[in-house]
Amino acid sequence: MLVDSHCHLDFPDLSRRLPEVLEHMQQNDVGCAVCIGVNLEDFPRVLALAEAHPNLYATVGVHPEYTDTEEPGEARLVELAGHPRVIAIGETGLDYYWQKDRPEWQRDRFRRHIRAAISTGKPLVVHMRDSADDTLRILKEEDAQAVGGVMHCFTETWEIARQALDLGFFISFSGIVTFKNAIAIKEVAQKTPLDRVLVETDSPYLAPVPHRGKPNEPAFVRHVAEEVARLRNLSLEQVAEATTANFFNLFKNAHRPVQT
Ligand SMILES: [Zn+2]
Ligand SMILES: [Zn+2]
Secondary structure, three states: EEEEEOOOEEEEHHHHOOHHHHHHHHHHHHHEEOOOOOOOOOOHHHHHHHHOOOEEEEEEEOOOOOOOOOOOOOOHHHHHHOOOOOEEEEEEEEEEOOOOOOOOHHHHHHHHHHHHHHOOOOOOOEEEEEHHHHHHHHHHHOHHHHHHEEEEOOOOOOOHHHHHHOOOOOOOOHHHOOOOOOOHHHHHHHOOOOHHEEOOOEEOOOOOOOOOOOOHHHHHHHHHHHHHHHHHHOOOOHHHHHHHHHHHOOOOOOOOOOOO
16 A cells, blocks of 8 residues: 655645545555645645545645745644644745745744644654755754654755754655656665655646656555655565555554555
8 A cells, every 4th residue: 555645635636536536546555645734724625635535634734835825823733733634734844946035934934833743743744945954954943853754745865865864854755756857866765764765746746757747646656656666676565565654653643544
């Protein structure tokens, strides 16, 4: 069984055809998927998916790309994260690709998420784009190691991965690892200790080869796992078993679906 540790099933492209998306998951042995919150306005939709489907989970957080949105206070995040179907805080982090002026409010918002995660004991889902130095520095300053989490859709070098691993974080690979020119990411996928690797789709974005350029969906996490297996000379089954075990180790509020 595989787990898609990061997807956006509440986005219209996917929510519109949810029954089919869930069926494809089942056909590809993708037993669980995590619906990631990106803002508080849409969180009820994300939570509703996790409440309606035993194999879907939710997270709560406000993505750094969202500017014109309800600003999440630490207490508000803690309150929303108290729901049993919410398994993590995020996605949160820093994105200097979209906001090249590196605004202070991104770092403030990120710190609030880390504090909320520590106070709930639920791990972090961290989005890091063109911001590795500040992201790692703030994780250290806020003692994020106390709660841990995942560096989602990892696109940095092995040097950065090593620092995240030193902080106790997991590294999650998306469809980008299947792209031919993703040399540095393939290296990270070879070197990250197997007990710290997760796989995800970040769907509807970033469809892996051979679906590149088309809408992505959780079933395609299988192609991500296949590429990780190829890079490490392992079987798909070995990577599936390891990444699924890692998922349930990190997200302690998630439970293996009952096999039928
Ligand atoms: Zn992200
Ligand atoms: Zn995302």
